[in-house]
Amino acid sequence: MGKYSIGEFEEVVLLTVAVLFGNAYGISIKEEIETRLNRNVSVGAMRTALDRLERKGYLRSKFGEATAMRGGKRKRFFEITKSGKEALEQVMETRKKLWEAIPPVAFDFKFA
Amino acid sequence: MDPQVPKIPLKIFRWFCHPDLVEDIEGDLSELYKTRYENNKTKAKLHFTLDVLLLFRPGIIKNFEPFNTKINYAMLSNYLKIARRNAMLYKGYTFLNLFGLIAGITSSLLILLWINDEVNMNKFHSNGEHIYQLFRNMNQSGGIVSTTRSIPKPAADLIKAEYPEVNQVALFSWQMERTLGEGDKTSKVMGHYVTPEFLDVFSFPLLVGNKTTALNDLNAILISKSTAISHFGTSWQNALGKTLLLENSYEMRVTGVFDDPGTNSTLEFDWLMPAEQFILNNDWMNDWGNGSFSVFLTIDNEEKARAVAHRVLGEINAHTQGASNAGDETLILQKFEDTYLYSNFDNGVVDGGRIDYVRIMTGVALLILFIACINFMNLTTARADRRSKEVGLRKVMGAQKTSITAQFFTEALIFSSIAVIIALVLAYITLPYFNQLVGKQLMIDFSIPLTWIVIVGLIAGVGILSGSYPAIILPGFNIIKSLKGGIRQGRGSAYVRKGLVVFQFVISIVLIIGTTVIYKQLDYILNKDIGLDKEHLLDVRIEGDSTQQFNAYKNELLNLSQVKAASGTSGNPAAYGRSTSSANWEGKDPAAGYEVNVILTDEDFITTMGMEMVNGRAFSKEYNDSTNFIINEVAANLMGFDNPVGKKLSFWGINGQIIGVVKNFHMSNLHEPISPLIITCIEPSSSTSMMVRLQGDINEGLEKVEAVTKRIYPSMEFQYRFTDELLESSYESERTASTLVNIFAGISILISCLGLFGLSAFTAEQRAKEVGIRKVLGSNVWQIVLLLSKEYAALIFVAFIIAIPFGYYLMQDWLNNFEFRTTLQPAMFIYAGLASLIIGALTVSFKSFAAANVNPVQSLKNE
Numbered sequence: 001m002g003k004y005s006i007g008e009f010e011e012v013v014l015l016t017v018a019v020l021f022g023n024a025y026g027i028s029i030k031e032e033i034e035t036r037l038n039r040n041v042s043v044g045a046m047r048t049a050l051d052r053l054e055r056k057g058y059l060r061s062k063f064g065e066a067t068a069m070r071g072g073k074r075k076r077f078f079e080i081t082k083s084g085k086e087a088l089e090q091v092m093e094t095r096k097k098l099w100e101a102i103p104p105v106a107f108d109f110k111f112a
Numbered sequence: 113m114d115p116q117v118p119k120i121p122l123k124i125f126r127w128f129c130h131p132d133l134v135e136d137i138e139g140d141l142s143e144l145y146k147t148r149y150e151n152n153k154t155k156a157k158l159h160f161t162l163d164v165l166l167l168f169r170p171g172i173i174k175n176f177e178p179f180n181t182k183i184n185y186a187m188l189s190n191y192l193k194i195a196r197r198n199a200m201l202y203k204g205y206t207f208l209n210l211f212g213l214i215a216g217i218t219s220s221l222l223i224l225l226w227i228n229d230e231v232n233m234n235k236f237h238s239n240g241e242h243i244y245q246l247f248r249n250m251n252q253s254g255g256i257v258s259t260t261r262s263i264p265k266p267a268a269d270l271i272k273a274e275y276p277e278v279n280q281v282a283l284f285s286w287q288m289e290r291t292l293g294e295g296d297k298t299s300k301v302m303g304h305y306v307t308p309e310f311l312d313v314f315s316f317p318l319l320v321g322n323k324t325t326a327l328n329d330l331n332a333i334l335i336s337k338s339t340a341i342s343h344f345g346t347s348w349q350n351a352l353g354k355t356l357l358l359e360n361s362y363e364m365r366v367t368g369v370f371d372d373p374g375t376n377s378t379l380e381f382d383w384l385m386p387a388e389q390f391i392l393n394n395d396w397m398n399d400w401g402n403g404s405f406s407v408f409l410t411i412d413n414e415e416k417a418r419a420v421a422h423r424v425l426g427e428i429n430a431h432t433q434g435a436s437n438a439g440d441e442t443l444i445l446q447k448f449e450d451t452y453l454y455s456n457f458d459n460g461v462v463d464g465g466r467i468d469y470v471r472i473m474t475g476v477a478l479l480i481l482f483i484a485c486i487n488f489m490n491l492t493t494a495r496a497d498r499r500s501k502e503v504g505l506r507k508v509m510g511a512q513k514t515s516i517t518a519q520f521f522t523e524a525l526i527f528s529s530i531a532v533i534i535a536l537v538l539a540y541i542t543l544p545y546f547n548q549l550v551g552k553q554l555m556i557d558f559s560i561p562l563t564w565i566v567i568v569g570l571i572a573g574v575g576i577l578s579g580s581y582p583a584i585i586l587p588g589f590n591i592i593k594s595l596k597g598g599i600r601q602g603r604g605s606a607y608v609r610k611g612l613v614v615f616q617f618v619i620s621i622v623l624i625i626g627t628t629v630i631y632k633q634l635d636y637i638l639n640k641d642i643g644l645d646k647e648h649l650l651d652v653r654i655e656g657d658s659t660q661q662f663n664a665y666k667n668e669l670l671n672l673s674q675v676k677a678a679s680g681t682s683g684n685p686a687a688y689g690r691s692t693s694s695a696n697w698e699g700k701d702p703a704a705g706y707e708v709n710v711i712l713t714d715e716d717f718i719t720t721m722g723m724e725m726v727n728g729r730a731f732s733k734e735y736n737d738s739t740n741f742i743i744n745e746v747a748a749n750l751m752g753f754d755n756p757v758g759k760k761l762s763f764w765g766i767n768g769q770i771i772g773v774v775k776n777f778h779m780s781n782l783h784e785p786i787s788p789l790i791i792t793c794i795e796p797s798s799s800t801s802m803m804v805r806l807q808g809d810i811n812e813g814l815e816k817v818e819a820v821t822k823r824i825y826p827s828m829e830f831q832y833r834f835t836d837e838l839l840e841s842s843y844e845s846e847r848t849a850s851t852l853v854n855i856f857a858g859i860s861i862l863i864s865c866l867g868l869f870g871l872s873a874f875t876a877e878q879r880a881k882e883v884g885i886r887k888v889l890g891s892n893v894w895q896i897v898l899l900l901s902k903e904y905a906a907l908i909f910v911a912f913i914i915a916i917p918f919g920y921y922l923m924q925d926w927l928n929n930f931e932f933r934t935t936l937q938p939a940m941f942i943y944a945g946l947a948s949l950i951i952g953a954l955t956v957s958f959k960s961f962a963a964a965n966v967n968p969v970q971s972l973k974n975e
Contacts, residue, residue, distance in 0.1 A: 026140035043144065044166035047137055051171050063136070069146055071117065073139030 004087035006058070011091055012037065013049045014058055018080045018088070025064065025075040026050075050078060058084030115149045117142050118157050121164040129167070130174040137167065187515065188522070194502070195523045205495065208870045209488050212863045213531035213578070214538065216484025217570060219859050221539040222546050223477035223852075224566065225554045230470050233452040234378055237315040239410060242279075243448035244417055246407040246424070249460035250707050251440040257460035258707065258787075259444075262286065262403030265391065267427055267443060271409065275423070277416040282309040283387050283405040290383060292335075293343050294357040300829065301339055303383030305390040313410050314379070320352050321368025327386045333364040334384040340369045375553050378452050400431045408448060421445040456929075468929070469849055476856050479619045481574065483860055486612045487867035488527065488578035492520075493585050493605055494874045503586055504594035516587035524579025525571065532571045549851055551844075581608070610907055613871065616864040617911030617948060618918065623857035624944035625919035626926075629936065630850045633927060636934040638840060643777025644686060645722030649835040650804040650814065651684045652821055655828060659797040665824040666714075666802070672820070674806050674813030679720035680799030682712040686835050687842070688779040695763040695790060697751050708747060709779060709789040710763065714796035718742070718774065720805050728757040728772025731793045738794045739768030745776045747788035766794060781842040782932040803835075861948060865955045868904060872956040876900055876963035883963055884971035893964045900960035901953060908952040912945040919944070 006014070016032045017024040029050070030041050053059045064075040080088075125141070126134060141163060148156035199206040237243060246263045265283070272281040285305035292299055308327040311318070318326065319337060326334055333356055340348035343356065351366045358364045364385070373380050387405070391397055397404040411417045421444065428441040446454070446462065455465035503516055540556060547554055557563055585605055654665065662680060669678045682690060688709060695708045711717075715737060718730035726745065731737045741761050748756045756770045776786050806813040818830045876883075883896055891899075920936060927933040 026136060027143050030140075030144075042166040043137065043140055043163045044169055044172065047133065047140075047167065048169060048171040051133070066139075069143050070139035071142040073135050073142065075139060076136035 004083075004090045006056075006087050006091060007049075009045070010049050010053055011088065013046065014053060014080065014084055014088055017059060017078045018085075021079075022077075024078045029078070053084070054078075057081060058087050115146055115153075115156075117145055118160050121161045125164045125167060128173050130172060133172060137172070191519045191522045192526065194519075195526055198499070198523075202495070202498075204873070205491055205870060208866050209491055209527060210531055210534075212484045212487040212866045213527065213574065214535050215859055215863055216480050217531055217535035217574065218538045218542070219856055220477040220481045220570075221535055221556075221566075222542065222554075223473050223480075223856075225539075225543075225556065226546075226550055226552065227470055227473055227477070228562075229376075229552055229554055230453065230466060233376060234449055236376055237313075237448075239313060239315065240449050242410045242412060243313055244409045244411055244420075244445050245448045245451055246409065247444050247446060247457070248403055248428070249442045249444060249457075251442070251460070257457075259457035259460055260403060261406045263405060263407040263443070264400050264402055264428065265397045265404050266400050266431065267424075268405065268407045270427060270431075271407075271420075271424065275420060277411055277420050279410045279412065280309045280313050281307075282313040282408040283307040284310060284379070284408060285387060285390060285405055287381070291359050292333075292339070292356055292383065294360065297343055298360075299339070299342060301382040303381040303385070304379075305387040306384050307387045310384070310408075313408050316370050316373060318368045318370050320349055321366075323368070326368040327384070329365065329367065330386060330389045331362070331364050332367040332386055333358070334368040334370055335366060336372045336382040337369055338372050339382045340366075400428060409445075417445060417447075464929075466845065468926075469845065472849070473852065476623070476853070480856060480860050480863070482577070483616045483619060483863050483867075485574055485578040486616050487863060487870070488524065489581040490609050490612055490867055491870045491874075492524075492578075492582040494609060494871055496582065496586055496589075496605075499586065500589050500594035503589050504591050507589075507591045508595070513587040517583045520583040520586055521576065521579045524582070525575035528575035528578065529571050531574065532567060536567070549855075550848055609871070613864075613868065613904070613907050614911045614914065616860075616867060617908050617952070618915045620857065620861040620864045621912055621915035621944050621948050622919045622922065623853060623860050624947055625915065625941055626853050626923060627850075627857045628940045628943055629919075629923040629927070629934075630846070630853055632934050632940065633930065634843065634846055634850055637782045637843060637846075637930070637932070640782065640932065642686065642839075643723060643775055645805075646686060646835040646839060648806040648810055649686075649721070650806055650817065651833045651835055651838070652802045652804060652817065653800065653828075653831040654680070654802050654821070654825060655800060661824060662797040662799065665820065668820045668824065669802070669804060669817065672813065672816045674808050674810075674816055675804055676807040677716055677720040677805040679716040679803050680714050680796045681717065681801050681803055682710075682799060683801055684803065684833070684835060684838065685711055685721060685777065685779060687781075687838055695761065697761045698759050699752065706750065706788070708750075708763070709787045711789065711791045712793070712795060712798065713791060714793050714799075717791065717793065717803075720803055721777075722805075723777055724775040726773050726775050727755070728770070730772060730774075737771070739766060740771040740793075741768055742772045742774050742791040743770055744774050744786070744789040744791075746786050747790060748773050750788045761790070763790065766792070768792075778932075781839065782930050785931045861951060865951060868952055869955050869959065872900070872904060873959040875903075876959045880963065880966065880971040883966070884968035887964075887968045888972070893961070896964035897957050897960045900963060901956045904956045905949065905953055908949050909945075912948065915944070916941055 012033060013029065016029050016036070020028055020032055026043070026046065030043065030046050033039070033041050033046075050059065050061075054061060058081055059078050060081055061076045061078045064077050066072050066074045122138070122141075125138065129137060141160065144163070145156055145160050148159055234240070245261065246267070248260050248263055249257050250260065251257050268281050268283055271278055283306060287302050287304060289300050289302050292301055306327065308324075311323040311326065317323075318334070321334065326332060335343070335351070335356070337348065340351050344351045344354065348369060351369055354366050355363045356366055370384070372382075394404070396402050409420070411420055424443045424445065427443055432441075442460070444460070450462075453465055453467040453470065454462045456463050506516060506519075536556070543554060543556070654662075666678055666680065669675050688711065690710055695706065695710075700706075715731040715733050717723075718725065725742075727748075728742070730742065731740070743751070743756060743761075751759070751761075753759050753770075756773055759770050761768060761770050774789075774791065778784075779787060779789065804817055806817075814832070817832075821828070821830050879900065883900075886896060886899075919941065923936060927936070
């Protein structure tokens, strides 16, 4: 597994933060995941994932401006860190190696 | 308008969310909410709440103190050590504290067991929620309604046939004694005639036999396990199909054996037989005018039950209309499970019953527990200055108020745990005696969770309650003052202590007032002139319709030197319940339904009973009195005669006239008013009771009467009751209440005095120097005793004043249960006040006297 441990949902969140560069805060991340992956995400699930990623050092955050839409509360913008990028790369690398290791016959369903 | 985020979920969220996260998540939530709000308002609110709920997960919840702080074992063991040392240092106070708590908890435990048993009566039927019982209200003269559980059988048949809401109808006869078996295995056992549905409606499982067919045959009999064992020995399980002789003549086939109903059931029986045969033999049951069976119904839910109750109300009147014996009767429905606790009917409406005693005892249990906790609070805070240096030092070392609070709660919890454990042992030991007192078979069942919940609850409740006050007071001590020594507690805490002492004594005095009033009322009802002489009045059961046999029996009895008089009656007049609604008299309002009691007897009735005539004459052999009646004063009033003698009266088809009025006498216990009554001597031979007035040696007389009875009625068992004993036994629950209140009044005053003793000892100790100086200056011992005691005497006096209105209200309320009652007299209150004042004064002076006797040199030598 290497030195980076990361779950499937965490990976999705991390990637989405990278996609939304500069505008990655709670709601935008949630909506992005919902539209791209066509699945429902609860605020709670997403927040815990973001929190966990930040504590692992893959994300960092800073407060943005407050808006009336948010009842005067500030947004917390997330940004991917270098180790976050490394973690994503490692996941992709592992997958790629696994794909490459599959013998062609395994996917040949003609005789199955 | 800007939509407002739902407030309550938001508050909950703010409460549990980690402070670092709260701002932006809240922002997210409200942003989402506002977007959703534009689509659908209700859904938005719902989603918001759902989001908040889903946010309640680790990682977002803030760190709550109790979950977060590691339990500090070092501190805890320190608390334990200090608690132990303090307890051992002041053994006397520790003893007082524990003793009070133990006495209080033991009493409460016993009471709780009793309450639990009362509340669980009849609760074991799996179908219990759906079982209802019918009651019949008989509207009598003068607006009085009497309620009975015996229902006309046709009403039950009608419900079975025409009420779709009712699933099952079970008939249950009154209790009867039957002779079972033959030869040396004969036994007389109680049981009931029931319809087959009975076994379905109630959960009396058959150990042997099939419940669907067991009651189908006319000669079937079901017996209890104990009866089976006494007849068939250890092989009782093979009793199925065996024959059992009934009344020495009928061969019955055993079709089932059921488990003995047990003490949790008010339905008790050792045999069950099919009601069908019984009904065939008793044709009168098919009349709408005659009540016969208890009727139980199963109904699916309360809504349907209400519909049934509504419909059934007027059924009797609808079917008896126009009949000669028609009364005004209604049927009402009560949930079977409630029939035990709510068994009193006042004018046809349920009005308490044993539930009153359950409530009283619950109150007593809580109050006694509270009194015990007060002792703990008072003794701990009064002696707080002993601990002030410790508190000060702890604070200097960095202890926060919360940790000192925790310390005193810990101590209280330790005390309460010890007390609860010892109390459990004590309760276990005293339980057999308590059972004897209350006539129950209570036990502590450690295998059910409820027991453990109660135990833990008691420990926590007592610990927290008794620890609360010290835990608030002690941490507030000023560090410097407490270390310098001599914390002077403010007047506030002294007032609280005094208030609590007053409270304790208010409760004790109210209980003592209760004791005296209940005692007075029992004395009153047992010694009240009930209008007939109940002493040495024997009630012998007889049966048979032969005039010859009856006359022979009566003559033989009268020949005995121990028999002063004898009279055959249709029942013991001191516990009577046979009535008619068909009485007619001159000038009666034809529309009014009146229920009038009827006693059938012979000419010697009035003299045998020792009754008094207020008007006219008694029956006499010199006249032909068979169509002459005697009525009581209530009946005379009801009929509205100024001079009833000579007026015409008819009932049951007998036309006759009134020849006399007998002074009112009680026909049931004193809870009930006196009913109107007609006495007739038309057919003495049908008597079911022979009332025998004994004189001289009562025991010898009883033996002689038994011999005569057995000779004349050889087939009958000799059954008798002394009338005074019969009446006494009808006040059983009052007697139990009296004993219990007595005991618990004693315990509460004991606990209160323990506390008082501790407090007075403390005062004496504190004022030791003052006492020393006073003695040096010439005070004598008694002046000092008075000085130290008068403060507490004043408290008890205040308690007494407060207790009077409470006691008055509560006891008047209790007395109102009785139709005939003693009046509350000031003496009862004064007695209670004096008793507690004397006991309190003795308690206080005990220590004061010791303090006053100390040589002043001892108390003044150190400064």
